[in-house]
Amino acid sequence: MKPIPLQRRPRGKKPLWREYAEALAVALVLALVIRTFVVQAFKIPSESMLETLLVGDHLLASKFAYGIKLPFTDTYLYKGDEPARGDIIIFRYPNDPSVDYIKRIIGVPGDVIEVRDKQLYRNGQPVRESYIRHTDPTGREPLRDNYAPVTVPPGKYFVMGDNRDNSLDSRFWGFVDKSAIKAKAWRIYWSWGGLDDIRWSRIGKKLL
Template sequence: MNPRWQKLLLEYLEALAVALVLAFVIRTFVVQAFKIPSGSMLDTLLIGDHLLVNKFLYGTHIPFTDKVVLPLEEPQRSDVIVFEFPEDTTKDFIKRIIGVPGDVVEMKDKVLTRNGETLVEPYIKHTDSGLQQRRDNFGPITVPAGKYFVMGDNRDESYDSRFWGFVDKDKIRGKAWMIYWSWDGPSDIRLGRIGRMVR
């Protein structure tokens, strides 16, 4: 091979290797893309929203372990988080934190209270006027240390802590940060949602 072409090829391979390492580091420690596959967070998040998830805010996960280092802050009430689904750790779920460790959470006829106070939740959606015992009435439940109680904003159509329990802190992947793309198919790109912060 021509030495000039050989040098050029090596430079390209070197640049590719650096890019792959950077991509791995960014995805592992800084930010990760996440797509909304279901309607459990309507109307806050729509099916087809693509999010960036801040992975370092709650601390950096050491790869292939549950160990977390250098947390900037603790997960807060009302944070929208991505986490390993407790019933199938190969799947990631996205929900809103309702209760942090020590909180007492209760729901009566769809009305949610935390530590005895009724929550004002402008983000929630109800699609079913009927009542179901487990879905619309539960508690009081005290959130244990190191765990979080989470619920979807689309309360009547969310499979969440009401059904499968708490999220372990070390299973939280990160905080939903920003919508970078949104569509309901190629003919329906939702430009108005692109760049919107997740709240």
């Protein structure tokens, strides 16, 4: 006599609401991981980086370019590149860490930075900068246009906006600590000046 096979009770199908809830939870976790460790989106609100970045540019910034830390610690999971001269970075504003700023690194630790009659000098040599803009070429203001030589301390960076006559930067509030750097600006993914002013030519532009 053949044994009678055991019959398994069919598993109940998950309710539709539960399937959607699980899919949403997975999507949220992935989004959180990507935002924490990979890339983050930022919007440009001011003119301090003209013409490199325009008001209304939306950009992606690489959060792993300078390494990945365990959340709330200084322990690196992955150590990336050191921040370099010319990098455009997003960082916590020294006077209010709840606010993010975006500027270009002009001086790295050990560099001597000076501005004379709007001309930037690094380690005693004039720096050629094709990306800068001056809106007040004849004006002469302390700090903005004539900045006494300073040496960038260890673990600090000197940053400036490309729109040199209209940028609050290290000339006014000092150095940026390495720990305050959040990401390196990477690529523009959207740009508009309004509903009827989409800047198609800027979409996808890599930031240099």
